[in-house]
Amino acid sequence: MKVTFYGHATVQIEVAGKTLLFDPFISPNDLAKDIDINSIKADYILISHGHADHVADALAIAQNNEATIVSNYEIVSWFGSKHDYSKGHPMNHGGSWNFDFGKVKYVNAVHSSVLPDGSYGGNPGGFVIETAEGNFYYAGDTALTMDMKLIPLFTKLNFALLPIGDNFTMGVDEAVIAADFIECDQIVGMHYDTFGFIKIDHEKAIAAFAAKGKTLLLPKIGETIEL
Numbered sequence: 001m002k003v004t005f006y007g008h009a010t011v012q013i014e015v016a017g018k019t020l021l022f023d024p025f026i027s028p029n030d031l032a033k034d035i036d037i038n039s040i041k042a043d044y045i046l047i048s049h050g051h052a053d054h055v056a057d058a059l060a061i062a063q064n065n066e067a068t069i070v071s072n073y074e075i076v077s078w079f080g081s082k083h084d085y086s087k088g089h090p091m092n093h094g095g096s097w098n099f100d101f102g103k104v105k106y107v108n109a110v111h112s113s114v115l116p117d118g119s120y121g122g123n124p125g126g127f128v129i130e131t132a133e134g135n136f137y138y139a140g141d142t143a144l145t146m147d148m149k150l151i152p153l154f155t156k157l158n159f160a161l162l163p164i165g166d167n168f169t170m171g172v173d174e175a176v177i178a179a180d181f182i183e184c185d186q187i188v189g190m191h192y193d194t195f196g197f198i199k200i201d202h203e204k205a206i207a208a209f210a211a212k213g214k215t216l217l218l219p220k221i222g223e224t225i226e227l
């Protein structure tokens with residue numbers, strides 16, 4: 001699987017001939033100013049929750065690509081009603097759906113969710129995705145939660161994308177515990193460095209995971225890694 005990091009919590013994953021884009025927030029992010037959203041491909045845009053730092057470029061990229069927006073029912077409905085964009089697939093917690101690239105389950109996140117215009121954004125979530133090329137977990141914005149222990153009961157993960165920036169989500173120390181809960185040794189960090197509140201020490205973070213026998217990957221913005 002090709003995994004490209006576009007800054008903050010924006011990640012593109014190419015799998016099974018399809019391109020998935022998670023939580024697009026690029027044009028408002030100074031750190032990602034070299035990325036042109038018009039160059040980004042997506043067949044599906046998966047949105048974890050309604051906050052602006054997760055949905056800012058979703059509509060533009062969805063329209064450019066005729067992409068399908070996958071999220072909770074409230075967020076998919078909002079894109080449909082506010083923007084005359086109805087190509088969405090609504091889900092809710094605990095539910096799974098077989099797409100043409102693999103099976104997606106929408107799982108719990110402990111966070112909040114409101115859309116940029118104040119509309120109700122449903123409850124926040126994450127995605128567990130099973131494909132013929134491997135399985136992964138995109139946690140979205142979340143605290144460390146006991147619900148993460150459920151994930152290994154239904155999926156053996158190859159890698160996971162976890163927030164590590166603290167303040168708005170769990171920080172590095174809790175993310176190390178989360179990696180244990182989900183029984184996964186290969187972690188891609190996200191939701192760090194974008195704002196002053198979430199700046200982290202990269203070396204310390206990598207060392208904290210290494211001390212527990214785990215790998216923390218921190219790709220540069222625009223960098224693609226193979227997982």
Ligand code: NI
Nearest residue numbers: 049051111141
């Ligand atoms: Ni958030």
Ligand code: MN
Nearest residue numbers: 051053141168
């Ligand atoms: Mn966020």
